[in-house]
Structure formats: structure tokens, C-alpha cells
Amino acid sequence: MNRDIVVIGGGPAGLAAAIAAYDAGCKNVLVVERESEAGGVLKQCIHSGFGLTRFGENLTGPEYAHRFLAEAEKRGIEILKNTFVTGLSAQKEVTCMNESGIFRIRAKAVILAMGCRERSKGALNIAGTRPAGLLSAGTAQKYVNIKGLLPGKRVVILGSGDIGLIMARRLTLEGAKVLCVCEIMPHSSGLRRNIAQCLDDFGIPLYLSHTIVEIEGDTRASGVTVAAVDENKNPVPGTEKHFDCDTVLFSVGLIPENELTKRAGLRLDGRTKGAFVDGDRETQIEGIFACGNVLHVHDLVDFVSEEAEIAGRAAAAYVRGGEKQKELIPAECGENVSYILPQSVNKKESGAQKLFFRVKRALKNAVIEAETGAGTKVFRRIAVAPGEMENIVLSAEELVNAQKVKISVRGEQR
Amino acid sequence: MFDVAVIGAGVIGAMIARELARYDLRVAVLEKEADAAAGASRANSGIVHAGFDAAEGSLKAKFNVEGNRLMAGVCEELGVEYKNNGSVVLAFGKEQEGTLHTLLRRGEANGVKGLKILSREELFEREPNASRNATAALFAPTGGIVCPYGLTFAALGNAMDNGAEFFPDFELVRAEKGDTLRLFSADGREIEAKYAVNCAGAGAAKIARLFGDTSFTIGARKGEYILLDSAADGLVKSTVFTVPTAAGKGVLVTPTVDQNVLIGPTSVEENTFETSIRRAAFAELISKAKAMCENIPFGETITSFAGVRAYCDRHDFILEESAAAPLFNAAGIESPGLTSAPAIGRYVAEKTAARLGAKRKENFSPKRKSYFFFRKLSDEKKNEIIAADPDFGKIVCRCESVTLGEILYALRANPPARTIDGVKLRTRAGMGRCQSGFCQPSVLETICKERGIGPLEVTKNGKHSEIIAGGEI
Numbered sequence: 001m002n003r004d005i006v007v008i009g010g011g012p013a014g015l016a017a018a019i020a021a022y023d024a025g026c027k028n029v030l031v032v033e034r035e036s037e038a039g040g041v042l043k044q045c046i047h048s049g050f051g052l053t054r055f056g057e058n059l060t061g062p063e064y065a066h067r068f069l070a071e072a073e074k075r076g077i078e079i080l081k082n083t084f085v086t087g088l089s090a091q092k093e094v095t096c097m098n099e100s101g102i103f104r105i106r107a108k109a110v111i112l113a114m115g116c117r118e119r120s121k122g123a124l125n126i127a128g129t130r131p132a133g134l135l136s137a138g139t140a141q142k143y144v145n146i147k148g149l150l151p152g153k154r155v156v157i158l159g160s161g162d163i164g165l166i167m168a169r170r171l172t173l174e175g176a177k178v179l180c181v182c183e184i185m186p187h188s189s190g191l192r193r194n195i196a197q198c199l200d201d202f203g204i205p206l207y208l209s210h211t212i213v214e215i216e217g218d219t220r221a222s223g224v225t226v227a228a229v230d231e232n233k234n235p236v237p238g239t240e241k242h243f244d245c246d247t248v249l250f251s252v253g254l255i256p257e258n259e260l261t262k263r264a265g266l267r268l269d270g271r272t273k274g275a276f277v278d279g280d281r282e283t284q285i286e287g288i289f290a291c292g293n294v295l296h297v298h299d300l301v302d303f304v305s306e307e308a309e310i311a312g313r314a315a316a317a318y319v320r321g322g323e324k325q326k327e328l329i330p331a332e333c334g335e336n337v338s339y340i341l342p343q344s345v346n347k348k349e350s351g352a353q354k355l356f357f358r359v360k361r362a363l364k365n366a367v368i369e370a371e372t373g374a375g376t377k378v379f380r381r382i383a384v385a386p387g388e389m390e391n392i393v394l395s396a397e398e399l400v401n402a403q404k405v406k407i408s409v410r411g412e413q414r
Numbered sequence: 415m416f417d418v419a420v421i422g423a424g425v426i427g428a429m430i431a432r433e434l435a436r437y438d439l440r441v442a443v444l445e446k447e448a449d450a451a452a453g454a455s456r457a458n459s460g461i462v463h464a465g466f467d468a469a470e471g472s473l474k475a476k477f478n479v480e481g482n483r484l485m486a487g488v489c490e491e492l493g494v495e496y497k498n499n500g501s502v503v504l505a506f507g508k509e510q511e512g513t514l515h516t517l518l519r520r521g522e523a524n525g526v527k528g529l530k531i532l533s534r535e536e537l538f539e540r541e542p543n544a545s546r547n548a549t550a551a552l553f554a555p556t557g558g559i560v561c562p563y564g565l566t567f568a569a570l571g572n573a574m575d576n577g578a579e580f581f582p583d584f585e586l587v588r589a590e591k592g593d594t595l596r597l598f599s600a601d602g603r604e605i606e607a608k609y610a611v612n613c614a615g616a617g618a619a620k621i622a623r624l625f626g627d628t629s630f631t632i633g634a635r636k637g638e639y640i641l642l643d644s645a646a647d648g649l650v651k652s653t654v655f656t657v658p659t660a661a662g663k664g665v666l667v668t669p670t671v672d673q674n675v676l677i678g679p680t681s682v683e684e685n686t687f688e689t690s691i692r693r694a695a696f697a698e699l700i701s702k703a704k705a706m707c708e709n710i711p712f713g714e715t716i717t718s719f720a721g722v723r724a725y726c727d728r729h730d731f732i733l734e735e736s737a738a739a740p741l742f743n744a745a746g747i748e749s750p751g752l753t754s755a756p757a758i759g760r761y762v763a764e765k766t767a768a769r770l771g772a773k774r775k776e777n778f779s780p781k782r783k784s785y786f787f788f789r790k791l792s793d794e795k796k797n798e799i800i801a802a803d804p805d806f807g808k809i810v811c812r813c814e815s816v817t818l819g820e821i822l823y824a825l826r827a828n829p830p831a832r833t834i835d836g837v838k839l840r841t842r843a844g845m846g847r848c849q850s851g852f853c854q855p856s857v858l859e860t861i862c863k864e865r866g867i868g869p870l871e872v873t874k875n876g877k878h879s880e881i882i883a884g885g886e887i
């Protein structure tokens with residue numbers, strides 16, 4: 001089989017990329033989806049808060065996904081469901097497996113949109129037993145929202161990522177008692193609005209700089225011991241608190257699912273855990289693009305869609321005209337910046353370019369400096385936080401003589 | 415009425431049952447947990463030891479070397495993953511180098527083939543990530559690795575395919591001796607047998623006492639492990655040991671047959687038979703492993719677990735008929751128990767068959783069909799299987815590429831999986847880097863459909879380990 005563009009993954013990134021590629025003139029697009037329905041993790045995100053930036057509307061996850069599914073359907077974009085991509089070569093040969101067997105698709109361009117997975121409890125080296133009742137927040141979300149099953153009645157949540165916060169509220173609404181949310185960092189990695197709406201509104205305590213040090217229970221979980229941690233994340237003796245619970249939820253980070261990316265021979269950025277890309281979201285292999293949570297973990301799907309459209313348009317342009325002339329300059333992380341995406345910028349681009357980045361610490365009255373070697377541009381924000389991705393826009397004029405883009409953020413401690 | 419009741423479905427019980435199934439005997443396998451391989455056979459280093467460690471003339475030495483010789487063939491017949499990756503014992507300094515020579519001589523006396531002392535350079539050529547502080551090493555080319563629970567399921571399954579019957583959740587609480595043995599479970603079931611084999615691992619002394627046999631006691635040593643994702647594959651080729659001490663063989667760093675890297679075990683003398691991990695275990699494992707190997711990617715840790723190793727007060731295997739009852743004790747099978755299992759199975763079955771005057775069956779089939787290697791098959795072979803059964807084209811566990819076909823096979827083939835862990839250990843669904851985050855709800859649903867039970871009845875590993883404790887919404 002031959003295709004102009006193969007999009008791997010039919011979640012929000014894959015759908016938006018396919019639609020954008022189609023609209024940019026590349027009609028021969030195939031989306032490969034491993035599940036029986038496209039839409040990705042949005043299918044189980046039945047809470048609202050999606051689309052505020054993009055549509056100016058407060059949508060649920062399935063509603064947000066539906067908008068893109070409807071657009072894809074309108075264009076007749078083919079989505080191959082129940083199909084698992086098992087291999088990807090640097091020559092853009094995509095190996096797939098489904099009920100009809102194993103087959104290969106030769107693509108002119110490939111868009112990686114596989115999303116991310118949750119970091120598991122196993123990675124945390126927590127002492128104690130390994131009973132039933134320990135699950136990731138996303139798994140609990142699937143049980144509750146898709147399967148109609150309540151994992152437990154008394155719950156402790158480790159990690160204050162957005163899914164954990166959302167699930168604290170969701171489980172409470174379904175009748176479970178959420179005893180607390182523990183966060184090992186001195187700040188939450190979740191959105192401020194989620195802390196207010198999911199914890200504060202329900203009186204669920206958030207223990208910052210706390211972690212679970214021991215899990216109890218032989219068959220089903222029966223309790224956990226929680227302790228405060230010092231600045232090196234080591235438990236402080238004497239601060240232990242015990243909670244009787246039958247369930248422990250882990251919301252301890254998301255990891256881009258880049259097994260295929262690695263198989264194609266691409267190196268990953270240790271900071272984003274995704275591929276290195278330029279402003280077109282083109283990876284270091286010509287004609288392979290990446291977007292969405294496989295590239296770096298986003299906190300708002302609205303930005304996923306925006307990024308995927310960049311990748312989709314660029315892939316269509318690549319199919320049409322081949323690799324364009326690029327003069328790449330690096331994006332460098334300055335003070336208080338944990339990563340920048342894209343990792344490199346094409347200074348030959350005719351339009352303005354948006355750079356996304358995350359800060360390391362929460363600050364107020366933040367001053368963002370973008371230093372290009374040809375000048376420094378300053379941006380201001382009332383507040384910045386690690387859980388909320390920031391972006392700045394640099395015009396073509398500001399980039400034309402640049403040698404790099406170094407972003408630094410300074411401000412007052414929050 | 416059974417001829418033989420095998421008490422305990424660990425790797426020893428499973429191997430004994432399989433060997434007994436070669437004879438014209440009705441065999442029952444009794445297991446107190448919901449599944450086979452629930453004790454030490456589940457949480458185990460998975461090493462096929464060469465045999466240089468056990469004392470000359472001991473049963474351990476004899477069965478280790480014999481088991482090592484049999485292992486590859488048994489795994490081939492049963493469709494179990496086995497790899498002859500070799501073992502390396504590191505020495506740090508002159509004194510330990512002396513110990514290597516002692517091990518070499520002992521191994522040769524035990525009949526271990528191919529042992530060789532490696533210079534520092536030869537060691538690094540073989541194991542580039544071995545500690546720079548190592549000064550020499552003992553290399554044992556016959557050392558290997560095997561999946562310990564895979565071997566247990568396969569041996570028990572093969573025994574069942576040849577007529578043995580498996581009774582999970584049968585916790586033996588009373589044994590009546592008369593013309594025959596009457597064996598009672600905690601939940602009121604009864605099984606009658608002419609003869610019993612005690613291979614109850616950590617519970618072996620307790621079982622022996624039910625038969626009036628107080629000739630030995632069993633102690634428990636806890637071993638904690640951490641497991642790294644297959645992304646760490648290639649860190650070491652061989653199983654890497656340090657020189658043994660009185661506490662045992664110490665922490666090892668080894669590849670597994672599933673391309674993970676396993677680090678452990680610790681050795682905690684607790685005698686509580688429980689399997690919780692101590693808070694101090696992680697720092698201990700990490701520092702010991704770092705002293706053995708360079709460049710260990712601890713960031714790839716995907717899980718940690720503990721197992722209990724049973725040992726007996728005689729410090730050798732007990733393989734003898736009880737003086738108190740028609741009972742054969744296969745007890746105190748501490749390391750190298752897994753390696754010895756094929757040889758112990760054969761030995762105990764021969765003794766038992768002779769005792770009961772049983773003849774060999776003509777229709778015994780030693781082969782077991784396994785789809786366990788599906789992900790490792792060629793595309794052509796996979797296509798053949800998918801064409802015959804499209805469920806093999808549906809991936810359920812994305813991290814380990816486990817298909818629905820394999821999960822259904824695990825739920826149907828002997829011994830059938832009944833729990834989430836049962837499916838996991840047979841297929842690897844949930845054993846990868848996401849640790850069942852994505853696939854568990856699908857596996858749960860498949861178990862429900864296949865077994866005709868509701869979602870609230872599905873357990874992780876048997877009694878009271880329900881996955882869903884909050885009810886249906």
C-alpha cells in the first residue's frame with residue numbers, strides 16, 4: 001500500500017494533523033488508530049474545560065474530539081481502526097497489524113501522533129506490599145467513565161497532575177471518599193483551576209512536599225503511610241501520617257510513547273522525552289513529523305490541536321514540494337526554563353513563529369526574555385507555573401539575523 | 415480416588431506432577447493459592463545455575479548439575495523461554511580471586527563443564543559494563559536464565575494435558591491417615607489419595623506436621639528485587655554475581671528472558687513469610703548493583719517486588735520419604751531449586767512410581783503448545799496464525815505487544831488463568847513499562863466474558879484481591 005501521508009494515532013493530535021494536511025492539499029491521508037474508535041484519551045475525559053482557547057467554548061473531552069471527528073468525516077479522511085503500528089523505518093515504511101494480518105504501508109510523509117502514557121507506580125520505588133487497588137489515575141478514569149466501575153471507596157492520590165485532580169473530583173462525585181492528594185514537589189504540576197475546582201471545592205486536602213512511603217495490604221490495599229519530604233525529596237522522619245484506604249491512585253507524570261520513534265532511529269530529547277523538531281514539527285528524519293503528547297506533554301488539548309495543524313500543513317507541503325530550505329538555529333533554555341519546543345527554529349521562515357516552553361518554578365510578575373544574538377525581546381506575565389505551558393511569538397524580522405533563541409524567565413517567588 | 419496428591423504447585427510440584435504424568439497414575443495437584451507459581455516460583459531470580467556454588471557431595475550439587483543439563487530440553491518441549499547466557503562471578507581484589515579458584519575447583523568436582531577464570535580484560539570484553547573495580551571473574555558458560563513462572567505453568571499444564579488434575583484454592587488443613595490418605599481443605603473439600611508428595615515450599619514443614627512428621631523445620635528469607643524495562647536490555651549479557659557469602663549468593667544483575675534487567679535479591683532473615691518491600695531495600699539494591707556494574711539505567715525501573723525463599727535447618731534439599739506417613743518430602747528446596755526442578759521432578763516421580771508399582775504410560779505427550787513467543791515470530795508465521803484466528807491480530811497490551819488471542823489462550827489452556835495476575839504471568843500483558851495502566855480494563859473484561867463472571871468478581875490474584883472494590887456505577 002502507498003500513501004502520501006500516514007498519521008500514526010487517531011487522538012486529538014492525529015485528527016487535527018490529518019485535517020490540516022488535507023486542507024493544505026494533500027488528500028491521500030491515512031490515520032492509523034489502535035483502538036476501536038478514534039478520539040484518543042479524550043473519549044474518557046468526560047469533564048469540561050476543553051476548547052476554551054480554541055473555540056471559546058467550554059466543551060467536554062468527547063465533544064472536543066467529536067468536532068475533529070466530524071471534520072475528518074466531512075473530508076472523507078480514512079481512519080483505519082483496530083490497527084496497531086508495530087514498526088516504522090527511517091524510509092517511512094509503516095508496519096501495521098490488525099485482524100487481517102501484518103501489512104506495510106509506504107508513506108511519503110509520516111506524522112507521529114501516538115500520545116503518551118502515565119508513569120507507573122512501579123517507577124517510584126515505594127516500600128510495602130503490592131496488593132490490588134493500586135492504579136494509575138487514567139486507568140481509574142477509564143474504569144469509572146467508560147466501564148462504569150468504581151475502583152474503590154477510600155482513596156489516597158499520589159501526584160497532583162491534572163488527571164489525578166480530575167479523578168479526585170470524579171471519584172468524590174461517584175461516592176468515594178478521597179482522603180488526600182500528596183505531591184512530592186513543593187508545587188502542583190496541575191492547572192490552578194483544577195486545584196480550585198477539583199480539590200478546594202470538595203474540601204480535599206493537598207499535601208505539598210509529601211509522598212507515600214509505604215503501601216499496606218495483602219490482598220486488597222488497606223492503607224498507606226505518607227510523610228513530608230525535604231528539599232532532596234527524602235522523607236523526613238517523624239512526619240508520617242497513616243491513612244486507611246482501599247485504593248491508591250497514581251498521577252505521577254506522563255511519558256511520551258516514543259517506542260516507534262526510536263525504532264525509526266530518532267534520538268529523543270531528554271527534557272521533553274520526545275523527538276527533536278524544528279518549527280514545522282519535522283523531526284531529524286526528513287518527512288517524519290511529530291505532534292501532540294508524543295512530542296511533549298501538553299496541559300491543554302487546544303495547544304495539541306494547534307501544534308498538530310502545524311505538523312499537518314508542513315507534511316502536506318513536504319509531500320508536494322520536498323524538503324524546503326531551512327537554516328536552523330537552536331532554542332536554548334535559559335534561567336528557569338525546563339524545555340522549549342520546537343528545539344530549533346528556521347530563521348528563513350517568512351511568518352512569525354511561536355515558541356512553547358515550561359518554567360521550572362512558579363513565579364509572579366514574570367519577565368520573559370528572548371535573546372537572539374541580534375537583540376532581546378521582553379514579554380511579561382502576571383504569573384507562570386510549571387504546570388502551565390507558556391508561549392511567546394517572534395516575528396520573521398526578529399529572527400532574520402538571529403543565531404539562537406535563548407529564553408529566560410525571572411520574577412518574584414509565588 | 416487419586417494415586418498421588420502433589421501438595422504445592424510451585425515449580426517443584428509442577429515438575430513432579432509432569433514426571434508423574436508419565437506413569438499410569440491418577441495425579442492431583444493441590445494449591446492453596448488461586449494459581450500455580452504463587453510463592454517463590456513467582457518472585458525469583460530465574461537463574462539456571464551452573465553448579466559451582468553447592469557443596470561437593472550435597473544433594474544441591476547433584477540436582478543442580480543434573481537440572482542444568484536437562485533444562486534446555488525441558489524448556490524446548492514445554493515452550494518455555496530459556497537462554498544459555500552464561501554466568502560471571504566478579505572478584506574484587508586478591509582475596510576474592512582466591513575464592514574464584516575455590517569455586518572453580520568445587521564446580522569441577524561437581525561436574526560443571528567449561529569453567530574458566532577471566533582476567534580483567536577478558537571480563538570487560540565479555541561484559542563491558544562490569545564494574546571497573548573488578549579484578550578478575552569466574553565464567554560459567556553453562557549458566558542460563560529461564561522464566562520461573564512460565565516453566566511452572568507449562569510443566570503443570572503439560573501434566574494436566576496428560577491427565578493430572580489441578581485444585582487451586584485448596585488449602586490443606588487436615589490429613590487423615592488410614593488405608594488411604596484423606597486430605598481436607600480449609601473450605602471443606604476432600605480428596606482421597608494413596609500417597610502424597612509434599613512440595614509446599616515455605617509451607618512444607620507445616621504440611622509435614624499435618625501428616626505427623628516433625629523431622630524438619632523451614633525458615634524464610636525474604637529477597638527484594640527491582641526490575642528495569644526492556645529499554646535497559648543489553649546492560650549485561652551474562653548473569654553477574656559477586657562471590658558468595660554465608661548469607662547466600664548475594665545480589666545479582668541479570669538479563670531476563672523477556673529482555674528486562676533484574677537486580678536482586680536482598681536477603682532478609684525475617685521468618686514472617688510476608689513479601690512487603692522494606693524502605694531500606696532500594697538504597698541497598700542500588701548501591702550493591704552499582705558496585706557490580708557501571709551505567710545501570712535506574713531511571714528505567716518499572717517495578718519492585720519481594721519473594722520468600724524457604725530453607726530448611728539441614729541446609730540441603732530434603733528429598734526422602736517421611737517416616738511418619740505415605741508421604742514424600744521434597745522440602746527445603748532453596749537455591750538452586752529452580753535449576754534443580756527438572757531433575758528433582760524426575761527423581762521424585764521415579765521413587766513414587768516404584769513405591770506404588772506404577773508403569774509408564776504409552777501415550778504421554780511431552781510437548782505443550784505455546785503462543786508465548788507470538789511477538790517473536792516472523793511476520794509470515796504471525797500472518798498464518800492471524801489467518802486462522804483473527805484474535806491474534808488484536809493487540810491488547812501495547813507495551814509488550816500481547817494479543818487477544820494469547821490472552822484467550824491463557825484463559826483456556828491448562829492450567830487456565832483465572833485472575834488478572836494469572837493472565838499477566840502467562841502472557842506478559844501488564845508487565846511492560848506502563849504496568850497494566852492501558853490493558854487492565856480490557857483484560858478484566860476478557861476474563862469476565864470468558865469465565866462468565868461479573869467485573870466485581872475479578873481478582874488480582876485470588877481471595878479478597880478484587881480489582882473493583884467500589885461497585886458498579
